[in-house]
Amino acid sequence: MTNDNTQWVLTLSCIDGPGIVHAISGAIVAAGGNIAESQQFASADTGRFFMRLQVEIANVPSGSASVGQNSDSVTGTATTPENFEARFRESLAPVTERYDMNWRLDRVGRPVRTLILASTATHCVNDLLYRRRAGQLPIEVPLVLSNHETVRDIAEFYGVPFEYKPVTGAEEKAAFEARVLEAVEQHDIELVVLARYMQILSPELCEALEGKAINIHHSFLPGFKGANPYKQAHERGVKLIGATAHFVTTDLDEGPIIEQDTTRVDHAYTPRELVQLGQDIEARVLRHAVNWFAENRVLADGDRTIIFR
Amino acid sequence: MTNDNTQWVLTLSCIDGPGIVHAISGAIVAAGGNIAESQQFASADTGRFFMRLQVEIANVPSGSASVGQNSDSVTGTATTPENFEARFRESLAPVTERYDMNWRLDRVGRPVRTLILASTATHCVNDLLYRRRAGQLPIEVPLVLSNHETVRDIAEFYGVPFEYKPVTGAEEKAAFEARVLEAVEQHDIELVVLARYMQILSPELCEALEGKAINIHHSFLPGFKGANPYKQAHERGVKLIGATAHFVTTDLDEGPIIEQDTTRVDHAYTPRELVQLGQDIEARVLRHAVNWFAENRVLADGDRTIIFR
Amino acid sequence: MTNDNTQWVLTLSCIDGPGIVHAISGAIVAAGGNIAESQQFASADTGRFFMRLQVEIANVPSGSASVGQNSDSVTGTATTPENFEARFRESLAPVTERYDMNWRLDRVGRPVRTLILASTATHCVNDLLYRRRAGQLPIEVPLVLSNHETVRDIAEFYGVPFEYKPVTGAEEKAAFEARVLEAVEQHDIELVVLARYMQILSPELCEALEGKAINIHHSFLPGFKGANPYKQAHERGVKLIGATAHFVTTDLDEGPIIEQDTTRVDHAYTPRELVQLGQDIEARVLRHAVNWFAENRVLADGDRTIIFR
Amino acid sequence: MTNDNTQWVLTLSCIDGPGIVHAISGAIVAAGGNIAESQQFASADTGRFFMRLQVEIANVPSGSASVGQNSDSVTGTATTPENFEARFRESLAPVTERYDMNWRLDRVGRPVRTLILASTATHCVNDLLYRRRAGQLPIEVPLVLSNHETVRDIAEFYGVPFEYKPVTGAEEKAAFEARVLEAVEQHDIELVVLARYMQILSPELCEALEGKAINIHHSFLPGFKGANPYKQAHERGVKLIGATAHFVTTDLDEGPIIEQDTTRVDHAYTPRELVQLGQDIEARVLRHAVNWFAENRVLADGDRTIIFR
Structure with a gap:
């Protein structure tokens, strides 16, 4: 036997x-x-x-x-x-x-077909692709789709197809989203990762991707609304900064939480240093969320997630 | 029904x-x-x-x-x-x-009959008894046995019987250990906690208590042998100090590990400050180990422990 | 010399x-x-x-x-x-x-005259008084004032005067606050610690105590408004819970932040377990804030604090 | 003005x-x-x-x-x-x-001329070069020198000269070390980073590089001697694994400590998973040590380091 x-x-x-x-x-x-x-x-x-x-x-x-x-x-x-x-x-x-x-x-171990959406930030894309190549992340990435050219060379270094599609107006935005849905069908995508993709998704796209799109954003205690949250966090003198990975839903930044983490800061951190430290946390938190999803460890229980680590 | x-x-x-x-x-x-x-x-x-x-x-x-x-x-x-x-x-x-x-x-929730052994340090005894009273630790403590008087008032405040039995020579040590075994039988003890009890147990007692005695000690990277480890840690300029809770075996400080934790320090910490910070970790790590044991979450697998948290 | x-x-x-x-x-x-x-x-x-x-x-x-x-x-x-x-x-x-x-x-090392306000929760009061006695917190406590009897025995065990003054209506609340101000004057109080004192202070009292009153409260990512935040945190499936110690100002729970910390939780934690874990963080965060204040390590810079650790 | x-x-x-x-x-x-x-x-x-x-x-x-x-x-x-x-x-x-x-x-901000030594592991080299390019690490790297070909493509992607020089016997080892010293002089190197370079340096080279060579290695509580420490750590059932970055001295793995960190593991981690998690800590700890050195934040005080963060 x-x-x-x-x-x-x-x-x-x-x-x-x-x-x-x-x-x-x-x-x-x-x-x-x-x-x-x-x-x-x-x-x-x-x-x-x-x-x-x-x-x-x-x-x-x-x-x-x-x-x-x-x-x-x-x-x-x-x-x-x-x-x-x-x-x-x-x-x-x-x-x-x-x-x-x-x-x-x-x-177990079957690579999950993953579409990565990116903008100008490189830290999350680089972390995901490095770990995929190092055999630490069971995903395959048929496409990185971005509204900026910034991560093209990273994608190419890691041998992943890259596509640039600018989004400067409503029409282009609709075209970008149509391309997302087309790519999902074309490559039989199981997971869409918003790796600091800085456009708000339309409610229609959120619904179409429900349960299979993961977003990452910064998190603070207390939370801050509006633009430039790291600057607000600096002004408020927070002692911790953090990040949250969650499923995309139509309720902006409020989908079921998959992973969170924080790190200590103090009064001497400039807003720029907060951003940099925040990026380290974002990359790590997103990587964990993607990994657990790809290993079938994330189950939805209403608005909560069960994570079987 | x-x-x-x-x-x-x-x-x-x-x-x-x-x-x-x-x-x-x-x-x-x-x-x-x-x-x-x-x-x-x-x-x-x-x-x-x-x-x-x-x-x-x-x-x-x-x-x-x-x-x-x-x-x-x-x-x-x-x-x-x-x-x-x-x-x-x-x-x-x-x-x-x-x-x-x-x-x-x-x-589930049945209080485990626990004998606490103590010497002069108060932090672990205080933490265990405070949490027991707060309903956070499913243990009952028929006796705190100590070779010093130091924790008497803590025990009495928490309504726990306290017994003082000095250990200054071999004979007294043998008598102390005999009293331990007697108390174990008398109170049908299921768990013996060495809450910074600073005497080395005889091999005979270690064997008699195997699988039901938990000890706590400081831990460093790298490890230090000999007296005054916090002073050695200071001299070596470690950036982390920690603690380990483990089952007592005849192999001194090397029994199956139940819990460990560390905390950051820097060059400015004096040996005295390292000791104080170390005590916080010791109390926390010991409390977790006792709690998991009392909730039947600790299983032995050879020299390792399985912890079902 | x-x-x-x-x-x-x-x-x-x-x-x-x-x-x-x-x-x-x-x-x-x-x-x-x-x-x-x-x-x-x-x-x-x-x-x-x-x-x-x-x-x-x-x-x-x-x-x-x-x-x-x-x-x-x-x-x-x-x-x-x-x-x-x-x-x-x-x-x-x-x-x-x-x-x-x-x-x-x-x-350096002069004990700071500290008034502790308490309600029914024991964890913060116990932690502060235990550490004061252990020589780890440079405060003296001429009075614990509470609107409940709950922490009386802890205060008495640690040899600290305790005073019970119920607050069930507006009149009693005014009387309680008057007693606070009187005690501040009577004992030349330098620091007022709200150790889970569960009444909202009047704007007048907040102003009178500005810069010398420290409060502790739970903190979450995202933040939750309204009653029973641990229940909300559970329902939202947060992966971290935390606490914030801050100066009391008239802006409820929004004064300058002194210290924050978080700890990991998962889907299996019940609201009750979240509360218990939250209490551990609250006690630790409050203790650090009080210690830094007493050591003259906390300086105000507008709405931020400079912490010279 | x-x-x-x-x-x-x-x-x-x-x-x-x-x-x-x-x-x-x-x-x-x-x-x-x-x-x-x-x-x-x-x-x-x-x-x-x-x-x-x-x-x-x-x-x-x-x-x-x-x-x-x-x-x-x-x-x-x-x-x-x-x-x-x-x-x-x-x-x-x-x-x-x-x-x-x-x-x-x-x-402030002047890039420090850094020689990286590597073997087969990619995690540390990739992390250092990615962050250098992202403007997060003030180093310039005139050369990556390795006894294996493994990291060649990473170096080339990041536009850093790579040189392969095998070390299979004593003669080749001497030649490799001679090349190190030559490169140090040729490029006026200020910092040598052993980014998981897996050869033991000769005492002569250690002395020649004293105070300007940083090594990274895994760290455990307790420490383990001999081969395959992750396997030993698994067998011993440790609950934490860690890493230490230190200055290279002739006393193997015992030079002044610059940075340390740990992360939690449990009984379910296989030795292979421990290695992978250990690599994450190693990359992070080494990056911090290199960054602080490059920012002139690391001062030697006998066998200790002062880190002005």
């Missing part, structure tokens, strides 16, 4: 109730699988149950007595990644139906 | 293999329970599987069709915390036996 | 310009002092210059040639802490006048 | 004593300068006094009465960056001589 290192990730949610874990684990056993990782959460807010499992082909010692749950020993067929996945989907079907589950089965 | 807020915590470990989660969740369903929380981990190092579950009595809507797994609807008996636990132990028995599990079933 | 360990702390601010440091250091040399610590900051926002110095009596080796700047060698009088301070004030006078300085000279 | 934004940074150390600040500030006033930033520290360990000042040309309002300390008003010559620096050096000379100071005067 072979056992390569392929794993599958199953994420699911449904109305909470008894017997769910038993039913799911039963489907895994029936398919000849083994649970490599598992996390779950029952939301008291929405009454829903969430689960993320990593599943591998069970390693049955040769010559061992069958535990009666491995279909291989019944059919005599060797388990391969291909027939395992089919078998698993088959054994899952009655369970997901019975509990009316939202669910998704994916291979 | 009643459903109070009582929960049980089940922790277990066994040799990893397929079907474990299915078998455990089956026992829970059979007893009429529901999984409120669940965490698991398969250790690649030791080949063992670890699990922590919080289980509550399943809330079956009145008049709903039975899902066929709730013994209440079969027997017609109302489920109470008392009969649920008995029923659960019954349904668990064949599973724990079949997989040769180490396991433990406890009620 | 004697040199005990007494140090003085001089804080000052004035319109920025050349020669200030030279003039101040000249006054120190003239008085026979030595600079033990010094920090300065020129605010680009307000054009003001800020400085904090710790000064000690200069240790002139016996028999050494005078450097011509130590008045001891001129007068032949032994320097004592008493005559040094008088001499220092004398040499400072023309400098502070010439530059129209706001300034203050204090002895 | 003109005043551009040029600033100078003066760092100095000498035996501590009264009058130093007064003398230095006098030299600044005499040259027509103004103190923009100042930090100082008196080391109780070595009895030495350390100072870092940023100085700018004083802005005397036109038509204002001279305060009698600005040599411009005396000579009538307009102050320019060129003549200011000469004048400043002149007024400093008697002071630095009188107090037998180690001192250094530099222009």
Whole structure:
């Protein structure tokens, strides 16, 4: 019996109730699988149950007595990644139906097709592409689309197609957004990352991308409205600056939060130094959010996210 | 059908293999329970599987069709915390036996009987007792035993029995350790906390307390051997100081690590200021370790600990 | 020549310009002092210059040639802490006048007379009083005044006078505030700490206490208005919670910020757990703010604070 | 009178004593300068006094009465960056001589000539070169020298000369080190960064580069000796991993510490994940150390460093 290192990730949610874990684990056993990782959460807010499992082909010692749950020993067929996945989907079907589950089965490590939108800031784009190349971020990037030329050389260095499409008026903005939707379809995009893309998306685009577009913005205690928030933060003498990565919704900068972080500053920081430090946090927070999304670790629970780290 | 807020915590470990989660969740369903929380981990190092579950009595809507797994609807008996636990132990028995599990079933929130050993430092004792009283630490403390009088008034303020037993020579040390063992038996102690108790325990006592004694000590990068480590840290110009909470073993300061933390310092800190800052970290790190132990979140995996936070 | 360990702390601010440091250091040399610590900051926002110095009596080796700047060698009088301070004030006078300085000279380590206001929460009061007793906070507390009885036993344990004065209507509120002002005068109070005192101060009291009252409150990214912010934070799925210590002004919760900190949370935290974790941060942040104030490390620069840590 | 934004940074150390600040500030006033930033520290360990000042040309309002300390008003010559620096050096000379100071005067923001040594790891080299290009790191890099080809394309992308020189035996190692010394002389190198250069330097090279070579290595609590420390850290179940940047000395990995940081991990991290997370910390810690060195913020005090951040 072979056992390569392929794993599958199953994420699911449904109305909470008894017997769910038993039913799911039963489907895994029936398919000849083994649970490599598992996390779950029952939301008291929405009454829903969430689960993320990593599943591998069970390693049955040769010559061992069958535990009666491995279909291989019944059919005599060797388990391969291909027939395992089919078998698993088959054994899952009655369970997901019975509990009316939202669910998704994916291979662990499969690169997620990601469209990056950029403007003039380089820090987020550079961080994402560097880590993708270093094998630290399971994404593939068929396109970086930008309303400025600034990040072209970074994209090209990392071997990623770059497209420049200026946005200076309403017409160009509509054309840019149309190009986004076209690219999403063309490349079968699963994730759109607003890597400091500095245009406000139209409500229509926000809706079209709901649940698959991630934005990053600065965050402060207290929050600041209006232009030049780092200057406001400086004037207010904040001792912390931070960043928030969140899903894009029509409610500007208020979508479900995926990740946040802060760092200490003091009175001696100029607005310019705050911006620079803020960029470090933005790049790090966005990278974590993208990574967790790509690893199927981010599940939506109403306006909140469940993060199975 | 009643459903109070009582929960049980089940922790277990066994040799990893397929079907474990299915078998455990089956026992829970059979007893009429529901999984409120669940965490698991398969250790690649030791080949063992670890699990922590919080289980509550399943809330079956009145008049709903039975899902066929709730013994209440079969027997017609109302489920109470008392009969649920008995029923659960019954349904668990064949599973724990079949997989040769180490396991433990406890009620969530039950205060753990804790013996505190102290010397002259007050910060850890004060922190533990303050939080116990504030309802933030599920421990009860039948005794604070110390080789100095220093923490007597703190213990008394918090209404905890205090016993002073000086240790100035080998004989007194043996008597102190005998008193520890006696107190452990007398009060059915589950956890011994060395809250800056500054005597080295004998190998015999270490062995007698294995797996249920937690120690706290300072930690530095790099480590320092010998006396007055904060002075050494100052002389070496470290930029971080830290603390480590670990299980007591016969290997001095090298037992399985439960929690660690660090904080930033700079060249301007005097050795005395390092000590003071170090005490804050020690109190915090020890408190977390005690809390996780008391909530059955700490499982041993060889020389490592699994912490299900 | 004697040199005990007494140090003085001089804080000052004035319109920025050349020669200030030279003039101040000249006054120190003239008085026979030595600079033990010094920090300065020129605010680009307000054009003001800020400085904090710790000064000690200069240790002139016996028999050494005078450097011509130590008045001891001129007068032949032994320097004592008493005559040094008088001499220092004398040499400072023309400098502070010439530059129209706001300034203050204090002895390092002198306990600051502090009035604590409390309600039902114990965490901040307990933390402050524990650290005062442990010698980690240079304050003395002539009174804890509270609109609830809750912290009475803590105050009494730490040997601090406690006074209960209920506030259930407008009249009682006015009486409470009158008592605050009376206590400030009676005990020559230098610092008023709102240690989770849950009543809104009247604008009159805010003004009367301007620059010497510190408040602590929770902080979130984004901020939340209205009641039960931890519940809102939970519902919004924040990944960080924090606290801010600030000077009390008539602008509710918006006075100059002294200290802020955050800690990580995740989706699994209940509102109750957020509150508990929030209390840890509140106690820590408030303690730092009080400590820095008591050590003359907090200077106001318009709506910002300069913190000379 | 003109005043551009040029600033100078003066760092100095000498035996501590009264009058130093007064003398230095006098030299600044005499040259027509103004103190923009100042930090100082008196080391109780070595009895030495350390100072870092940023100085700018004083802005005397036109038509204002001279305060009698600005040599411009005396000579009538307009102050320019060129003549200011000469004048400043002149007024400093008697002071630095009188107090037998180690001192250094530099222009703020001048890029420091930096030689980077690399092997196969890309994370540190990429981080340094990205930030240099983004204007966040005041270094220029005339050469990246490596015993592997791995980082060639990164260097070339950032327009930095790259040289490959294999080291597989003692002879090649000597040749590599000779090339280092040659490059140091050829490019007038001020800083050598070992950006995960994985060869042990000979004692001779360590001595030749003393005080101007910075190394980065992982750090753990407790420390681990020998090969594969991340594997050891995993086996020991550490809850924190970290990194230390330090000056290179002949005492392997034990030179004066410049910067350290840690990050949290848990039992679920594989050794491979620990390595990846460790690389993030290494890149960040090394970048900070290089930045502070390039900004003249790092001063040696025996085996310790003073960091004027």
